[in-house]
Amino acid sequence: MATTPETIAGTGAGQDLDAAAHERERVFHNFRSWGYLEADLDPLGFFHPEPHPDLAVDSEFAREARNIYCETVGAEFMHIADPERRRWIQERMESPQGSVDQNAVLDQLIRAELFEQVLQQRYLGSKRFSLEGMTSFIPLVDEMLETAGQKGAVELVMGMSHRGRLTVLVQVAKRDPKEIFAGFEDVDPRSVLGSGDVKYHLGATGEYVTRSGAKIHIHLVSNPSHLEAVDPVTEGRTRAKQDRAGADGKSKYLPLLVHGDAAFAGQGITAETINYADLRGYTVGGTIHVIVNNLMGFTTVVGDLHSSRFSAQIARRQGIPIFHVNSEDVDAVVRVARIAVDYRYRFGSDVVVDLIGYRRHGHSEVDDPTITQPLRYRAIKDHPPLWEIYAEDIGAKDVQERVKAIREELETAQKAAGSLTKKPVLRELPGYWDGYKGGRYQP
Incomplete structure (x- = not known):
């Protein structure tokens, strides 16, 4: 068990520690407080670590603490007033980390990248x-579902804005890729899926089966263009489902909100929604917030985007932990997902995961980002996709054969989409609507 600042501060307890233990605890306390500032979080290296004077020390204890708190995960949690919550996080951070199903993760990365490429x-x-540059978001959500399933979750209520939504429809909501490709085909533009930009606005439902066999219903909430407008809608739907389920509703229904970095810091509705987190009439037993952080808002870089170092830091006004993680350390991303879900279920609290990466294209694919960020996009052009990096890191075999098979599968689905005469329905009303007049809507 890790020693804690509270142990030292406790009456008489600190007297039993020898000088070395006192020094170790002093050093670790500083790294727990400020280590996230010096963490290696940007895969491209443009967002540099920020030195802190309390960490300017070189000793055995400092090196040990730096390996935990200044690598590819930056844990921001010492602002939390509750010592039990702080102690829980530091013990998780300082304990040996569990294994990762690297073969499954590699498959998810390949599928996400190739779907976007097709x-x-x-x-x-x-x-x-596109989600390209942030494809580790898919293993992140997968591990959250895996962990939540072990705790009795039956449904994930998910609100998100545009980026990565189409990949989420396929890999999380488990819609057939053909259904998504059909949205781009010029067939039946008046059908329920609509046309134009609504492909990445409409919601969907599906069923996700975890590796342990648990079935979790996915409810991806519809979202208009106004980014964070979906936040309170997602929370309200979650609370309604929880109330309907009864005493264990908060364990069964897990809300997940996915934000852009600029919107999380810049739109007031985010702060308003977080403010409801612990109010009796609104609480949902903790929301997991994931910031898909490409360190850019439209064409504005971080230094001109928000006054705080991280967009996530608006969550500091409440006792909410923030885990900043480099999106290209995929194993670390998966482990942070476990910690986030475990924390939510342990304390009934919100938690923020700040997933830091980049976007391979412009704000959308019709923009030319080389005009406004020429140096960054020169680096991105030469940067390999994440699945290639990860495959090399784990020494995966037969990768090209796997890539070829998945690409052929997706291209077959794309060709089939062109033969459809009506765009498919991505969403169905749940069964509890059956008793109402008219029953289910039949398009």
């Missing part, structure tokens, strides 16, 4: 708000 190649010039 969209880019077949529908060049169409807006889709």
Whole structure:
């Protein structure tokens, strides 16, 4: 068990520690407080670590603490007033980390990247708000579902804006890729899926089966163009489902809000929604917030985007932990997902995961980002996709054969989409509407 600042401060307890233990605890306390500032979080290296004077020490204890708090995960939690919550986080951070199913993770990364590539190649010039550069978001959500399933979750209520939504429809909501490709085809533009930009606005439902066999219903909430407008809607729907379920409703229904970095810091509705987190009439037993942080808002870089170092820091006004993580350390991303879900279920609290990466294209695929960020996009052009990096890191075999098979699968689905005469329905009303007049809507 890790020693804590509270141990030292406790009456008489600190007297039993020898000088070395006191020094170790002093050093670790500083790194727990400020280590996130010096963490290596940007895969491209533009967002540099920020030195802190309390960490300017080189000793055995400092090196040990730096390996925990200044690598690819920056844990921001010492602002939390409750010592039990602080102690829980530091013990999780300082304990040995569990294993990762690297083969499954690699498959998720390949599928996410190739799905986006097929969209880019077949529908060049169409807006889709690609997830490329942030594809570790898919293993992140997968591990959250895996962990929540072990705790009795039956449904994930998910609100998100545009970026990555189409990939989420396929890999999280488990919609057939053909259904998504059909949204780009010029067939039946008056059908329920609609046309234009609503492909990444409409919601969907599906069923996710975890690796342990748990079935979790996915409810991806519809979202208009106004980014964070979906936040209170998601929370309200979650609370209604929880109330309907009864005493264990908060364990069964898990809300997940996915934000852009600029919107999280810049839109007031985010702060308003977080403010409801612990109010009796509104609480949902903790929301997991994931910031898909490409360190840019439209064409504005971080230094001109928000006054705080991180967009996530508006959550500091409440006792909410923030885990900043480099999106290209995929194993670390998966482990942070576990910690986030465990914390939510342990304390009934919100938690923020700040997933830091980049976007391979512009704000949308019709923009040319080389005009406003020429140096950054020169680096991105030469940067390999994450699945290639990860495959090399884990020494995966037969990767190209796997890539070829998945690409053929997606291209077959894309061709099939062109033969459809009506765009598919991505969403169905749940069964509890059956008793109402008219029953289910039949398009």
